[in-house]
Amino acid sequence: MDLSPILNPLNDAQRAAVTAPLGPVLVLAGAGSGKTRVLTHRIAWLIQAEGVSPHGILAVTFTNKAAGEMRGRVERLLGVPGGGLWIGTFHGIAHRLLRLHWREANLAQGFQILDSEDQQRLIKKVIRAAELDETRWVPREVQWFINANKDEGRRPGQLKDENDPTRRQLIRLYAAYQAACASSGVVDFAELLLRAFELWRDNPALLSHYRRRFQHVLVDEFQDTNAIQYEWIRQLAAPGPEAPPGQHAAAARSAAAAAASFPFVVGDDDQCLAAGTLVTLADGSKRPIEAVSPGDLVMSSYGSGALRPAKVTERLARERSGRMLTLYMRSGRSICSTPEHTHFAGYLLGETPQTYFLYLMHKESVGWRLGTSQVYTNGQEKPMLGFKQRSAQEHADGTWIIRTHSTENDARLDEMLTSLRYGLPPLPFSPRKGKAVNGLVHDAKYI
Template structure:
């Protein structure tokens, strides 16, 4: 098909952007509006119609995958391969420039690129030289990379009044010197050095300004300070700069991206043509209307309104779960109904704000033997911080566990190096004893001295005290003590690589998992049974990439993806938006953009859910629906309701929640306001078991047991409680009971000996 015919098939705003005269343009491309199509057609238009030579075109993307896709699609639009055109990532193009102009950049001709592991190994050596045992290589690397993303050298770092920052700045200085001596550049250095090339070598910069008459940038909202400076320095007065982005999908501020670059664009470049791509080719009209209403609450935006001509579709489902287990059960039941109707599992996605939320859904999927894949991340029990905490628990259970010993002897870092560990290994092999036994003998016999002896002695004392303190304690308390006393939580709370908060949340979720665990192995103690359970859960159900399996992912990982059915879960105040963002307007707006991204991943079906109570640090606490649910107009929502049951009275709902039946059933909205944080009562009675009116038939009561969700029962050991869930049939029936004194427990019904209270 000719390019002219291809252009005719574009919608009017797309065509306006593609055929714009050679001037600077900002294309506000909404979710699902065909931005890649516009970019590739623009390049083809420049070559075929504007008669631009391919070597005059520079196209910048953020991923190698996007760059490869762009090259392929351009090749399909123009009759001859566009040789000479540069298409690549910021760092890929910077690398190409530095290879061509290594002398001008002050580099050796054979300079080598450090990957993340190489960078941290070098920093580890520098920390040893400096005698600093408190900082982690990853922390220092994150600091250096962040400074480079801001365009700062070590000499530019402001250390006034910051002792820790002065140490980091000194390490940055030493790191720069080591890289210079070794002819090495890291990832951030590629762009920083190439930007300095533009500034310090104006003749060279002007050469490339004349060459690249057309610069096109994808995902412009994700540019950081250095990337934007690099573009501004390269774009001359005669350059046609074509920037495509969506300020409503700017969700990477935490890693240095600056959405304000889009707002500055019109001020810093003269005569900018702004084109809005608002027709969406992905989602139903109802989903788009909800997303528009939500994002309209952000004040700092350039403005657009998504629409579709594909029809309204069905309403967004809203499910108020009793707790996170009820939420996970509901979602998995919906997925079972979805697949039973002949739909692929891979077209169903569960999206959550933080990685820690995946555990309840992973467990529910494994119970039902449904294959799943954690996209862009690891399964809960495979995450490094969880494996570290479990290793401490393994040592508490069995000090002879050498694998656990080696994993945590220097985690968190306590100044015990590889040489010391090699010595312990050698002694263990020679004596045939566990490493723990070797360590205690060496300490008792005085075979260790100096700092090494102090560090090893401190570790031995930690394990001994943990073993003593955990003796006879509930499993939840053992997990709490192991995480707290080992220093793991404090260690990750100090992380400056942007991931510390998520790691702390995962550790908290491990405590929740311990609090919910029920030991069904009569011949194992509770801790050993839990450790076995964790090892088994790390196994079977994870699907391979490309297999037909349910997709689990964080909202950040979901950007750029789409699914026929999406479950947006855990939409609660303090969780989404996160607690840290509630009092920070800029962060709150980014959280709202993240919710907007989640809504617009759905093509046909969208379900939003929240829990009315959630376990935090092992304790059940009341939760309230997020303000983001309140910001979606009632006419776009329908609550998933019970059939033939009585709703919980208003007086027992957490204050600030929603009135049952207020969506799509003629009810009125609650008087929720962001200022209310009282949370309501913590001792709520659970509602009757919810049976989805979406696509599940009503479930008959369990006639064999005579029990139902919401019933008060008595247990010989745990006392009185309330049934919150039932699973399975006949002798395999499991019941979840929330006990007043012992918390929530899963019990095998035929062994539990429950009686009505």
């Protein structure tokens, strides 16, 4: 069997992780080191080298895009469609489980999913039904309270009011909201994971079935899991049973292997912020990160631009003497972090000053190339990020911004010098369609 397509693209450290013996594996690596590549190649390795059935593999990541790319990479490595593989987001896989086992999960067969706006509208109805003032009981804040507790795995009946009238009323609203969801046959996104966790917790035979099926559980960006996601994975990836007294050793190992799961998780343990970084708490106040304690509620990103409170479960601190990265904003604010920490930024398309990017693009079936693009379009139906559009046109697996320039000529000069220095071609993988030569992306006119 030719394993070179799986192993040849990897460096030594990646190859060691991909070919690690069966058993629990934790892979720690920094940003941009190829963690997701390791995970996808591990899946291909399990199938090709270890003889694992695709039906016995469950891979979890955080975004639909990442899940789609992961599946595509695995299929390209195997050369066949990845039928039987369960690859998806936490919410997507939880949704799939609940559709299959709606009765055991105490859901309506045709239950519907509430998005964030739908959830807020239902919460407004609950607040009005309770004859409460919406200016005092703000729907978004009630939503934060409900979702934060679901992310921690807590139902209304498990919460204590702590002799706080405000908290007591929030718990009542949480309970009323859940009753409204049940009567309407709907669930919100936070409910998907909590209900999937409860599905396995309350149905041991069902959990045992999935433990036997998914003996290989792979998780991307493990450092970003919240409490309920971690507990859900922990349920599935439990160790095998102890051998009964007197059982033959080989038979005992076989019985244990038949029920044991082999978790393979990749994560970054060095996404740290420097002391003095201000963190926004759920009440709107700000506190230096070193003063944040376990149990505090801090504002956290939950994807799609949504921010809501998340409970701090642990705080880690360490001394560092290496290089730090400081970002300065026009407002005068600055933020200092380790270079491995990912900072998210966006462009106000059509408003942000036009800039020119030098970018590096990769496509597994072709290789690497350099290119330049403007930040955003001017002549399209709506503005788009230049490198994002070009990446979509060429079906790239990844695109990285190398440098930014204020003029196109500077960007082109940088592209030429970088190409000569590193031997990277500037030609597109596929030419741009259309007649424009001075539009969003300029590469095609050089073909």
